[in-house]
Amino acid sequence: MKGLIYRAARRILALVLLCLLGGLLGATLVRFAPGYGVDERELDPRLSQQTLESIRASSRANSSLLAYYRQFLRGVVHGDLGNSQWLQQPIASLVRERFPVTLRSVLFGTFLAWMAALVASLIVSLFPNFAIEVSGTLLTGVFIALPVAVVAMLAVYTGAPVSIAIAAVLFPKLFRYLRNMLAHAYAQPHVLAAQARGIARGRILSHHVFPNVSLALFALLGVSLSMAFGAAIPIEALCDSPGIGQLAWQAALNRDLPLIMNLTLLTTLISVGANWLANVGGRRVL
Numbered sequence: 463m464k465g466l467i468y469r470a471a472r473r474i475l476a477l478v479l480l481c482l483l484g485g486l487l488g489a490t491l492v493r494f495a496p497g498y499g500v501d502e503r504e505l506d507p508r509l510s511q512q513t514l515e516s517i518r519a520s521s522r523a524n525s526s527l528l529a530y531y532r533q534f535l536r537g538v539v540h541g542d543l544g545n546s547q548w549l550q551q552p553i554a555s556l557v558r559e560r561f562p563v564t565l566r567s568v569l570f571g572t573f574l575a576w577m578a579a580l581v582a583s584l585i586v587s588l589f590p591n592f593a594i595e596v597s598g599t600l601l602t603g604v605f606i607a608l609p610v611a612v613v614a615m616l617a618v619y620t621g622a623p624v625s626i627a628i629a630a631v632l633f634p635k636l637f638r639y640l641r642n643m644l645a646h647a648y649a650q651p652h653v654l655a656a657q658a659r660g661i662a663r664g665r666i667l668s669h670h671v672f673p674n675v676s677l678a679l680f681a682l683l684g685v686s687l688s689m690a691f692g693a694a695i696p697i698e699a700l701c702d703s704p705g706i707g708q709l710a711w712q713a714a715l716n717r718d719l720p721l722i723m724n725l726t727l728l729t730t731l732i733s734v735g736a737n738w739l740a741n742v743g744g745r746r747v748l
Contacts, residue, residue, distance in 0.1 A: 477734050482535075484730030489531055489723050534723055543724050548716040553724050556709060561728075564698065564705035568690045571628025575686070578629065579636035587644040588663055598641070602634035610693050614700035624694065624703045631693045632686055643678055647671045688736035691729070 537544055543553040586598055610631055617627040647653065653670050698707025706725060713721040 480734050481727050481730045485723050485727045544720040546718055546721045548718040560706050560709050564694055567624040568694050571625035572686055572690045574629035575632035575636055578633050579640050582637050583640035583644050602637050605634035610696050614697040618701055624697055624701055627697045628690050628693050643675045647674045684736045688733050691732050
Protein backbone atom coordinates (compact mmCIF):
# COMPACT_ATOMS: atom_id res chain seq x y z
CA MET A 463 0.00 0.00 0.00
CA LYS A 464 2.81 2.39 0.87
CA GLY A 465 4.57 1.57 -2.38
CA LEU A 466 1.38 2.33 -4.34
CA ILE A 467 0.94 5.68 -2.59
CA TYR A 468 4.59 6.51 -3.21
CA ARG A 469 4.36 5.75 -6.93
CA ALA A 470 1.14 7.75 -7.26
CA ALA A 471 2.67 10.74 -5.45
CA ARG A 472 5.79 10.57 -7.61
CA ARG A 473 3.74 10.54 -10.81
CA ILE A 474 1.61 13.47 -9.66
CA LEU A 475 4.73 15.42 -8.71
CA ALA A 476 6.30 14.69 -12.09
CA LEU A 477 3.10 15.83 -13.80
CA VAL A 478 3.08 19.12 -11.87
CA LEU A 479 6.77 19.79 -12.56
CA LEU A 480 6.39 19.08 -16.28
CA CYS A 481 3.41 21.44 -16.49
CA LEU A 482 5.32 24.19 -14.69
CA LEU A 483 8.32 23.70 -16.94
CA GLY A 484 6.15 23.73 -20.05
CA GLY A 485 4.50 26.99 -19.01
CA LEU A 486 7.86 28.59 -18.28
CA LEU A 487 9.31 27.52 -21.64
CA GLY A 488 6.26 28.84 -23.47
CA ALA A 489 6.51 32.17 -21.67
CA THR A 490 10.24 32.36 -22.41
CA LEU A 491 9.69 31.87 -26.14
CA VAL A 492 7.15 34.69 -26.22
CA ARG A 493 9.07 37.01 -23.91
CA PHE A 494 12.31 36.89 -25.93
CA ALA A 495 10.67 36.79 -29.37
CA PRO A 496 11.49 39.69 -31.72
CA GLY A 497 9.08 42.57 -31.31
CA TYR A 498 7.90 41.65 -27.83
CA GLY A 499 6.66 44.66 -25.90
CA VAL A 500 5.66 46.58 -29.03
CA ASP A 501 1.95 47.36 -28.88
CA GLU A 502 0.15 48.28 -32.09
CA ARG A 503 -2.22 50.48 -30.11
CA GLU A 504 0.59 52.99 -29.62
CA LEU A 505 0.30 53.86 -33.32
CA ASP A 506 -3.32 54.96 -32.92
CA PRO A 507 -3.33 58.80 -33.10
CA ARG A 508 -6.71 58.95 -31.36
CA LEU A 509 -5.28 57.77 -28.03
CA SER A 510 -4.38 60.32 -25.39
CA GLN A 511 -0.96 60.58 -23.79
CA GLN A 512 -2.35 59.15 -20.57
CA THR A 513 -3.65 56.07 -22.39
CA LEU A 514 -0.30 55.58 -24.13
CA GLU A 515 1.55 55.77 -20.81
CA SER A 516 -0.83 53.18 -19.37
CA ILE A 517 -0.12 50.82 -22.29
CA ARG A 518 3.65 51.26 -21.90
CA ALA A 519 3.44 50.74 -18.14
CA SER A 520 1.56 47.48 -18.73
CA SER A 521 4.31 46.32 -21.09
CA ARG A 522 7.04 47.21 -18.59
CA ALA A 523 5.23 45.31 -15.84
CA ASN A 524 5.60 42.08 -17.84
CA SER A 525 9.23 42.67 -18.77
CA SER A 526 10.61 40.47 -15.98
CA LEU A 527 9.85 36.89 -16.98
CA LEU A 528 10.38 35.22 -13.61
CA ALA A 529 8.45 37.91 -11.73
CA TYR A 530 5.57 37.63 -14.14
CA TYR A 531 5.59 33.81 -13.98
CA ARG A 532 5.59 33.89 -10.19
CA GLN A 533 2.64 36.26 -10.20
CA PHE A 534 0.86 34.08 -12.76
CA LEU A 535 1.29 30.93 -10.65
CA ARG A 536 0.02 32.75 -7.60
CA GLY A 537 -3.13 33.65 -9.49
CA VAL A 538 -3.60 30.07 -10.74
CA VAL A 539 -3.38 28.75 -7.18
CA HIS A 540 -6.20 31.13 -6.22
CA GLY A 541 -8.28 30.14 -9.25
CA ASP A 542 -7.58 33.29 -11.26
CA LEU A 543 -6.26 32.58 -14.76
CA GLY A 544 -6.08 36.27 -15.58
CA ASN A 545 -7.38 38.24 -18.55
CA SER A 546 -6.41 38.10 -22.19
CA GLN A 547 -4.46 41.19 -23.21
CA TRP A 548 -5.62 40.81 -26.78
CA LEU A 549 -9.32 39.98 -26.35
CA GLN A 550 -9.78 41.73 -22.98
CA GLN A 551 -11.77 38.78 -21.66
CA PRO A 552 -11.28 36.33 -18.78
CA ILE A 553 -9.09 33.47 -19.94
CA ALA A 554 -11.14 30.91 -18.03
CA SER A 555 -14.26 31.78 -20.05
CA LEU A 556 -12.29 31.60 -23.32
CA VAL A 557 -11.02 28.12 -22.48
CA ARG A 558 -14.50 26.96 -21.44
CA GLU A 559 -15.91 28.14 -24.77
CA ARG A 560 -13.17 26.73 -27.00
CA PHE A 561 -12.07 23.52 -25.31
CA PRO A 562 -15.28 21.50 -25.98
CA VAL A 563 -14.88 22.19 -29.72
CA THR A 564 -11.35 20.81 -29.72
CA LEU A 565 -12.29 17.90 -27.48
CA ARG A 566 -15.09 16.78 -29.82
CA SER A 567 -12.81 17.01 -32.85
CA VAL A 568 -10.02 15.09 -31.12
CA LEU A 569 -12.24 12.30 -29.77
CA PHE A 570 -14.19 11.82 -33.01
CA GLY A 571 -11.05 12.00 -35.13
CA THR A 572 -9.30 9.46 -32.90
CA PHE A 573 -12.33 7.17 -33.07
CA LEU A 574 -12.43 7.34 -36.87
CA ALA A 575 -8.70 6.70 -37.15
CA TRP A 576 -8.90 3.71 -34.80
CA MET A 577 -11.85 2.17 -36.65
CA ALA A 578 -10.22 2.59 -40.05
CA ALA A 579 -6.81 1.34 -38.87
CA LEU A 580 -8.31 -1.61 -37.01
CA VAL A 581 -10.42 -2.72 -39.96
CA ALA A 582 -7.50 -2.36 -42.38
CA SER A 583 -5.18 -4.26 -40.01
CA LEU A 584 -7.68 -7.09 -39.60
CA ILE A 585 -8.11 -7.39 -43.37
CA VAL A 586 -4.35 -7.62 -43.86
CA SER A 587 -3.99 -10.14 -41.01
CA LEU A 588 -6.98 -12.35 -41.78
CA PHE A 589 -6.59 -12.36 -45.54
CA PRO A 590 -2.86 -12.29 -46.24
CA ASN A 591 -2.28 -11.23 -49.80
CA PHE A 592 0.70 -9.62 -51.51
CA ALA A 593 -1.42 -7.03 -53.34
CA ILE A 594 -3.28 -6.01 -50.17
CA GLU A 595 -0.02 -5.79 -48.21
CA VAL A 596 1.66 -3.61 -50.84
CA SER A 597 -1.41 -1.38 -51.21
CA GLY A 598 -1.60 -0.81 -47.45
CA THR A 599 2.10 -0.04 -47.23
CA LEU A 600 1.95 2.46 -50.10
CA LEU A 601 -1.17 4.15 -48.76
CA THR A 602 0.19 4.58 -45.25
CA GLY A 603 3.55 5.72 -46.64
CA VAL A 604 1.84 8.50 -48.59
CA PHE A 605 -0.17 9.64 -45.56
CA ILE A 606 2.84 9.57 -43.23
CA ALA A 607 4.85 11.68 -45.71
CA LEU A 608 2.20 14.42 -45.69
CA PRO A 609 2.89 17.18 -43.13
CA VAL A 610 0.04 18.16 -40.82
CA ALA A 611 -0.18 21.57 -42.52
CA VAL A 612 -0.70 19.91 -45.92
CA VAL A 613 -3.46 17.70 -44.49
CA ALA A 614 -5.10 20.80 -43.00
CA MET A 615 -4.94 22.63 -46.34
CA LEU A 616 -6.51 19.64 -48.10
CA ALA A 617 -9.29 19.71 -45.49
CA VAL A 618 -9.84 23.41 -46.24
CA TYR A 619 -10.04 22.83 -50.01
CA THR A 620 -12.36 19.84 -49.69
CA GLY A 621 -14.49 21.28 -46.90
CA ALA A 622 -13.78 18.32 -44.62
CA PRO A 623 -14.23 18.81 -40.86
CA VAL A 624 -11.31 19.01 -38.47
CA SER A 625 -12.00 15.52 -37.13
CA ILE A 626 -11.45 14.00 -40.60
CA ALA A 627 -8.10 15.78 -40.90
CA ILE A 628 -7.07 14.50 -37.47
CA ALA A 629 -8.09 10.98 -38.47
CA ALA A 630 -6.02 11.27 -41.66
CA VAL A 631 -2.97 12.23 -39.60
CA LEU A 632 -3.42 9.39 -37.11
CA PHE A 633 -4.48 6.59 -39.47
CA PRO A 634 -1.10 5.64 -41.02
CA LYS A 635 0.68 5.55 -37.65
CA LEU A 636 -2.07 3.50 -36.02
CA PHE A 637 -2.29 1.12 -38.97
CA ARG A 638 1.40 0.26 -38.84
CA TYR A 639 1.37 -0.34 -35.09
CA LEU A 640 -1.84 -2.39 -35.17
CA ARG A 641 -0.68 -4.44 -38.14
CA ASN A 642 2.58 -5.30 -36.38
CA MET A 643 0.76 -6.15 -33.14
CA LEU A 644 -1.68 -8.46 -34.88
CA ALA A 645 1.07 -10.08 -36.94
CA HIS A 646 3.03 -10.80 -33.75
CA ALA A 647 -0.08 -12.18 -32.03
CA TYR A 648 -0.97 -14.45 -34.95
CA ALA A 649 2.60 -15.80 -34.95
CA GLN A 650 2.27 -17.14 -31.39
CA PRO A 651 2.41 -20.94 -31.05
CA HIS A 652 -1.00 -21.34 -29.42
CA VAL A 653 -2.63 -19.27 -32.20
CA LEU A 654 -0.91 -21.36 -34.88
CA ALA A 655 -2.10 -24.50 -33.09
CA ALA A 656 -5.67 -23.17 -33.00
CA GLN A 657 -5.51 -22.42 -36.73
CA ALA A 658 -4.17 -25.91 -37.42
CA ARG A 659 -7.11 -27.44 -35.56
CA GLY A 660 -9.54 -25.56 -37.81
CA ILE A 661 -10.99 -23.26 -35.16
CA ALA A 662 -13.04 -20.42 -36.66
CA ARG A 663 -11.22 -17.15 -37.38
CA GLY A 664 -13.64 -15.13 -35.28
CA ARG A 665 -13.12 -17.35 -32.25
CA ILE A 666 -9.33 -17.19 -32.63
CA LEU A 667 -9.52 -13.42 -32.88
CA SER A 668 -11.75 -12.97 -29.84
CA HIS A 669 -10.25 -15.64 -27.56
CA HIS A 670 -6.56 -15.67 -28.47
CA VAL A 671 -5.50 -12.56 -30.40
CA PHE A 672 -7.32 -9.64 -28.77
CA PRO A 673 -6.65 -10.79 -25.16
CA ASN A 674 -2.96 -10.99 -26.06
CA VAL A 675 -2.77 -7.42 -27.39
CA SER A 676 -5.37 -5.68 -25.19
CA LEU A 677 -2.87 -3.96 -22.90
CA ALA A 678 -0.73 -2.90 -25.83
CA LEU A 679 -3.84 -1.40 -27.43
CA PHE A 680 -4.50 0.53 -24.21
CA ALA A 681 -0.99 1.95 -24.34
CA LEU A 682 -1.42 2.86 -28.00
CA LEU A 683 -4.70 4.63 -27.17
CA GLY A 684 -2.89 6.98 -24.80
CA VAL A 685 -0.24 7.78 -27.40
CA SER A 686 -2.87 8.36 -30.11
CA LEU A 687 -4.80 10.81 -27.93
CA SER A 688 -1.63 12.80 -27.33
CA MET A 689 -0.83 12.83 -31.06
CA ALA A 690 -4.41 13.81 -31.93
CA PHE A 691 -4.40 16.79 -29.60
CA GLY A 692 -1.02 17.90 -30.92
CA ALA A 693 -2.28 17.65 -34.50
CA ALA A 694 -5.51 19.50 -33.65
CA ILE A 695 -3.67 22.75 -32.85
CA PRO A 696 -2.22 23.48 -36.35
CA ILE A 697 -5.25 21.94 -38.07
CA GLU A 698 -7.71 24.16 -36.20
CA ALA A 699 -5.53 27.19 -36.85
CA LEU A 700 -5.43 26.58 -40.62
CA CYS A 701 -9.05 25.44 -40.90
CA ASP A 702 -10.23 28.42 -38.80
CA SER A 703 -12.06 26.14 -36.39
CA PRO A 704 -13.10 27.93 -33.15
CA GLY A 705 -11.13 25.67 -30.84
CA ILE A 706 -8.04 25.78 -28.67
CA GLY A 707 -5.73 25.52 -31.69
CA GLN A 708 -7.11 28.63 -33.34
CA LEU A 709 -7.01 30.47 -30.02
CA ALA A 710 -3.37 29.50 -29.44
CA TRP A 711 -2.37 30.61 -32.94
CA GLN A 712 -4.08 33.98 -32.57
CA ALA A 713 -2.62 34.47 -29.11
CA ALA A 714 0.88 33.85 -30.49
CA LEU A 715 0.33 36.31 -33.35
CA ASN A 716 -0.87 38.98 -30.93
CA ARG A 717 1.83 38.17 -28.30
CA ASP A 718 -0.81 37.63 -25.64
CA LEU A 719 1.49 36.27 -22.92
CA PRO A 720 -1.18 35.44 -20.26
CA LEU A 721 -3.26 33.51 -22.77
CA ILE A 722 -0.25 31.66 -24.19
CA MET A 723 0.88 30.65 -20.71
CA ASN A 724 -2.50 29.14 -19.83
CA LEU A 725 -2.85 27.34 -23.15
CA THR A 726 0.69 25.97 -22.82
CA LEU A 727 -0.10 24.60 -19.38
CA LEU A 728 -3.34 23.06 -20.67
CA THR A 729 -1.61 21.43 -23.64
CA THR A 730 1.20 20.12 -21.44
CA LEU A 731 -1.27 18.70 -18.94
CA ILE A 732 -3.23 16.85 -21.62
CA SER A 733 -0.10 15.52 -23.34
CA VAL A 734 1.50 14.34 -20.11
CA GLY A 735 -1.75 12.75 -18.95
CA ALA A 736 -2.17 10.85 -22.23
CA ASN A 737 1.47 9.71 -22.15
CA TRP A 738 0.99 8.58 -18.56
CA LEU A 739 -1.87 6.33 -19.70
CA ALA A 740 0.39 4.95 -22.41
CA ASN A 741 3.18 4.31 -19.91
CA VAL A 742 0.82 2.49 -17.55
CA GLY A 743 -0.32 0.24 -20.37
CA GLY A 744 3.26 -0.28 -21.55
CA ARG A 745 4.45 -1.33 -18.09
CA ARG A 746 1.64 -3.85 -17.80
CA VAL A 747 2.53 -5.26 -21.16
CA LEU A 748 6.10 -5.73 -20.01
